[in-house]
Structure formats: C-alpha cells, structure tokens
Amino acid sequence: MLELVTTKLEDVANWGRKFSLFSYPFVTACCGMEFMSVAAPKYDIARFGAEFPRFSPRQSDLLMIVGTITEKQGPALKRVYDQMAEPKWVIAFGVCASTGGFYQNYHAMPGADQVIPVDVYIPGCPPRPEQVLDALILLQERVARRDGHSQLRLKREKIVLEQARAREDD
Amino acid sequence: MSQKVLDALRAKFGDAVVATESQHGDEVALVKRDKLVAIATWLRDDPAMAFEVPVFVTCIDLLDWRPVKAPGQPSSTRPAWDNVDGKAPRFEVCWQLRSFSRRHRLRLKVALVENDLKVASLTPLWSGFDWQERETFDMYGVEFQGHPDLRRIYLYDEFVGHPLRKDYPKEKRQPLVRRSDLVGDH
Numbered sequence: 001m002l003e004l005v006t007t008k009l010e011d012v013a014n015w016g017r018k019f020s021l022f023s024y025p026f027v028t029a030c031c032g033m034e035f036m037s038v039a040a041p042k043y044d045i046a047r048f049g050a051e052f053p054r055f056s057p058r059q060s061d062l063l064m065i066v067g068t069i070t071e072k073q074g075p076a077l078k079r080v081y082d083q084m085a086e087p088k089w090v091i092a093f094g095v096c097a098s099t100g101g102f103y104q105n106y107h108a109m110p111g112a113d114q115v116i117p118v119d120v121y122i123p124g125c126p127p128r129p130e131q132v133l134d135a136l137i138l139l140q141e142r143v144a145r146r147d148g149h150s151q152l153r154l155k156r157e158k159i160v161l162e163q164a165r166a167r168e169d170d
Numbered sequence: 171m172s173q174k175v176l177d178a179l180r181a182k183f184g185d186a187v188v189a190t191e192s193q194h195g196d197e198v199a200l201v202k203r204d205k206l207v208a209i210a211t212w213l214r215d216d217p218a219m220a221f222e223v224p225v226f227v228t229c230i231d232l233l234d235w236r237p238v239k240a241p242g243q244p245s246s247t248r249p250a251w252d253n254v255d256g257k258a259p260r261f262e263v264c265w266q267l268r269s270f271s272r273r274h275r276l277r278l279k280v281a282l283v284e285n286d287l288k289v290a291s292l293t294p295l296w297s298g299f300d301w302q303e304r305e306t307f308d309m310y311g312v313e314f315q316g317h318p319d320l321r322r323i324y325l326y327d328e329f330v331g332h333p334l335r336k337d338y339p340k341e342k343r344q345p346l347v348r349r350s351d352l353v354g355d356h
Binding site for chain 2: 071072074075078104105106107109110113114115116117
C-alpha cells in the first residue's frame with residue numbers, strides 16, 4: 001500500500017516537473033541564434049513550460065548544450081552538470097553538441113556525451129525550432145515515464161542500496 | 171602600389187633583404203633573421219615609412235610545399251626564398267604592417283629551418299602583435315624571443331604539440347576530461 005502511494009506521488013511530481021523544466025542554456029556557438037528563436041514568441045517554448053532560463057546551474061534541471069563543445073571546455077561543462085541538482089535532464093542541441101558535427105580535428109569534442117550523459121539529441125545545423133519543440137515533448141514523455149538518465153541512475157542506486165541492505169540482514 | 175617601400179628597404183639594408191615580391195598590390199619582403207628588429211624599427215620610426223599599425227602575425231608551414239611550376243621555368247621559381255644557410259626552410263613567419271599616414275603596407279617575412287624555430291619578437295615595437303605572436307607560438311611552435319609573455323593562448327597547457335603544423339595528425343585528440351564509463355582514447 002505504501003509503495004502504491006509513493007509511486008503515485010512520484011508520478012504527480014514528474015507531471016509537475018515535465019511542465020516546468022527550468023533550463024540552463026549552455027550556449028557556445030551559432031546554435032544560440034536558433035535557441036533564441038525557440039525561446040522568443042514566434043515558436044515560444046513557454047507553451048511547453050520550459051521558458052524560464054536560469055542563470056545558475058544550481059537552479060535548473062534541464063541542461064541545454066547549445067553549440068560546439070571544445071576539448072578545453074570539457075571540464076567546465078562537466079562542472080556545470082555536476083552543479084545541477086538531481087533529478088536533471090540534458091539536451092544536446094544541434095549536431096555539434098551531439099556528435100561534433102563537421103569538426104573532426106584537434107580542438108572539437110566529438111559530442112558532449114563524451115563528458116556528460118545526454119537524454120535527447122537534436123540533429124541539424126542548426127536544428128529547426130520545430131525540432132527543438134519535438135525534442136522537448138520527447139523529453140517530457142521521458143520525464144513522465146521516469147526514463148531520464150538521472151532518474152534511471154537514482155533507480156539503479158536505490159536497487160544497489162537495497163541489495164546491500166538485504167545482504168547485511170542475512 | 172608600395173613598390174617604393176621595397177626599393178627604400180633594399181637601398182637602406184641591401185643584403186639583409188633576401189628577396190622581395192610584389193603581387194596584386196601586396197608587397198612582401200623576406201629579410202634575414204638577425205636583421206629583423208633593425209629593419210622593423212626603421213620601418214616604424216622613419217617618417218617616410220611610418221608603419222604605425224600592426225595588422226597580423228602568422229606562420230606558413232612549407233612542409234611538402236611545391237611552388238607552382240610555370241612552363242619553361244626551373245622547378246623552383248624562387249631560389250632565394252628556399253635557401254636559409256643552404257637548407258630549405260620549414261616555416262615562414264610573417265608580419266603584416268600598415269601605415270595609415272603614408273597609405274602603404276608591407277609584409278615582412280622570416281624563413282626558419284625546422285630545428286631552429288627562434289625569431290625575434292616584434293611585440294616590443296608594436297604591442298598589438300602580443301596575442302597574435304602567442305597564437306603563432308601556440309599553433310606552430312615558433313619561439314618569439316623577447317616576447318613579454320609567451321604562453322599558449324587558445325589551447326590548454328596540457329596540450330602536446332602544435333596543431334596547425336602540417337604533420338600534426340588531423341584527427342588526433344587530446345582530451346582533458348572524459349566520462350569514466352567511456353574507455354579508450356578518442
């Protein structure tokens with residue numbers, strides 16, 4: 001019975017989370033223009049509840065990696081990600097953040113997922129605003145399904161912890 | 171356009187000017203390495219030259235470089251350029267200068283052989299060259315002697331090598347950080 005209540009409670013919390021994603025735009029390159037377009041009234045990301053960019057990673061739960069990540073930026077990106085509170089979600093915005101894009105050289109990282117986990121990848125150079133909204137809807141479904149990487153990680157950690165407890169009890 | 175600058179340079183410094191070139195309104199002078207500072211100081215301070223503006227510094231990697239062979243000409247069309255104390259140069263460092271008051275411009279070049287990449291810095295003369303000489307050092311490994319702060323400017327200190335050299339592997343990466351669940355060098 002208690003389990004039923006807690007799972008239902010979490011569903012309610014996730015319902016709230018998916019419609020109020022606080023994004024932290026990690027804007028490094030030209031995709032930022034497209035991010036502005038998505039955020040501005042024409043495409044209006046506010047319709048999906050993610051309109052409020054925070055200027056500190058500690059206050060946000062959606063990291064949007066907008067643009068090319070260089071090897072030199074790797075530690076900074078990792079740090080920003082680590083500073084965000086759980087549960088958190090990550091979107092790689094554009095092909096550079098997803099795979100490195102057309103860069104194949106000494107300085108560009110072949111995708112932000114070399115350093116941090118990513119939930120949704122948006123292809124395109126830059127992606128159309130519709131693609132971004134589509135990705136956001138996809139992410140909302142994942143949040144509700146408890147499929148985000150940090151949700152899955154928490155679940156894994158919980159199982160490991162329970163198993164350890166069970167072994168102690170034996 | 172500013173052929174008179176090249177003529178004046180040759181008249182004043184003679185042998186220190188190894189070769190000159192004039193194409194599409196761009197005047198280029200290849201000068202001897204040990205005379206670079208003297209020539210640059212004169213170019214800045216002489217009222218008829220008055221090069222007050224530093225435009226850019228860069229470097230050219232001549233690895234596997236072949237001049238375009240014109241029909242009926244010997245294979246190297248520029249023997250003076252391709253001979254630094256009997257050796258073929260690996261790099262050409264060039265400084266672009268400009269004079270607003272005299273309305274002319276000039277590109278100074280110094281040729282360097284591979285195992286001796288030292289050249290005088292022109293930052294003490296034009297402080298605008300500071301960061302660009304650092305960039306040239308970062309990307310090509312040219313050591314500017316007398317530069318006040320010769321450190322890497324774009325890349326991180328952990329980076330090994332100089333990526334804009336022609337023999338730097340195109341896809342070689344030197345990551346600073348990776349996810350612990352990723353294995354191997356990417």
